[in-house]
Amino acid sequence: MRAAVMYGAGDVRVEDRPDPEIVEPNDATVRTLASCVCGSDLWPYASMPATDTGRPMGHEFLGVVEETGADVTALKTGDLVVAPFTYSDNTCDYCARGLHISCRNGGRYGFDGVDGGQGEAVRVPYAEGTLVKLPVAADADSALLPSLLALSDVMTTGHHGAVTAGVGRGDAVLVVGDGAVGLCAVIAAKRLGAERIVLAGRHEARTALGREFGATDVVAERGEEGVARIRELTGGVDKVIEAVGTRQALGTALGAVLDGGTISRLGVPQYEQGPIGPAEFMRNITLTGGASPARAYIEQLLPDVLDGRITPGRVFDETFTLDRTPDGYRAMADRQVLKALIRP
């Protein structure tokens, strides 16, 4: 099969790799219909040291079950499934409490002999615990496909931010970052009843989509100026979803949040240490969020996707064939494309 492999910063190649086969009895192989490039893929794309072996890329995909291991009974050949961005057994103590991202037997695509999602097919461990069967026909041309694919990561991640920030009816919420996750956080905040949603971002096409998703205000200024503008607009907010991962984005969140407020982080921190000293302590700021347990949320969000109440697939603003995956990376890194959909 063909699949994307990263050999170092800026060096993504699409090459022949072995077709996946069932290894463990709880495996399934999935023929990919659609996958995509994640904002988090751009970090190694910017900084990964050169390697001879390479790393299979991609962790968001949707496809058709091809073959199943002996222990897999709930899935069968031909089922259309979406994969959350990590695999999980769905039975351990962490999965039982909805924290599939910490699954005792879970893992990441592209590591430990598991394929990446940016390829023609994937062997999925713990297939029954991981894959969610979609109640629609396996039609590669379905207009629903992009929004179903978004359940793999960006939409379930945005939802995790809104849930952990405690967003509810009537709330004022700040979303920091106009990337695909930030925009999905806008969808999620609106879906949970937020009345005022301020989106901090400066890319006009993206913030325009954010407004369509439910943002009531857009703040393009950054740093102290951005904080001043948010405070002027809102008087400060109780709930912030930080969907970037930089120290600056966290600074904006801390500047805009009211004492006693909550900041939920969705962007993988590009720092090890952060400001949690006496000032934040005196202000009773709660820092929450983290990597989303996507598997826990897919079934919750699926009905809204199926009936078109939410359309997170609109974050995919350009489609690439699998062989053009390197162009997708380049276009996202150059901020020419918001999120690249890949069609094998």
Next chain:
Amino acid sequence: MRAAVMYGAGDVRVEDRPDPEIVEPNDATVRTLASCVCGSDLWPYASMPATDTGRPMGHEFLGVVEETGADVTALKTGDLVVAPFTYSDNTCDYCARGLHISCRNGGRYGFDGVDGGQGEAVRVPYAEGTLVKLPVAADADSALLPSLLALSDVMTTGHHGAVTAGVGRGDAVLVVGDGAVGLCAVIAAKRLGAERIVLAGRHEARTALGREFGATDVVAERGEEGVARIRELTGGVDKVIEAVGTRQALGTALGAVLDGGTISRLGVPQYEQGPIGPAEFMRNITLTGGASPARAYIEQLLPDVLDGRITPGRVFDETFTLDRTPDGYRAMADRQVLKALIRP
């Protein structure tokens, strides 16, 4: 009047100061019956640069209303009152949501011309918003007095930790620190229904009191050894109350907490930056807590103190006359005394 003033590290003096008088119409003056030394007073006692002017000390006190300003109608001369450790108007937006520590008009005793609590009398700004009238006689010899005084800070702070950590019925909770706040956090966790309470502390008299308060296990080991012991005992805990404020205590909390768990910090951080990087992000750790809005909790906890269901006053293990306040500081700094009660 006589009052304690700190002139630098290790230099607390009891001296004559002007008797407090009504300055603003919402002031009251309170004749002190009991006050005490706080763990947080030990930080300046260890490190405050020498000064000629000095700083009036103390922020926990209980006493009798002596005089009231023209706008004070709900309090009258002779009322027994307890003061939360900061003053607050009880009407601003922060107070309205129970975050009196962030009161728009609030402030700290010993600053801005307001007396400290370790003296014979105190002028209290926003007296009606701040002071809580106690439904008992103003009897200096009452056995209830120490527990009522504990509502000023340690007990309401311990309660804040349990509330913000989300402690509920059947929970396993770790309390890091066997100081007065940690011990009150044990009381609070038990009161909210925790089933298992692990107290991390190595001072035997204190951990013994912790057991009487409800701790089911005591871990004396520190650092990695302590974490290993807590994990061995519990398999990891969902909720941690960190009542020390050092990086080491936070490290113990992070080591012992399960993924998806909550750490509530009660000890003023002795650091500006802390570990909130990718590792903590991937684990979905929530960091909450902060300075307690004591005023918000006093009425909630008061009935339990009055009928003896909780006895936080037991943390006071030695009583000093006001003139011996410097001995109280020394004894606490040397860990000879857990918490010094001061009787003017």
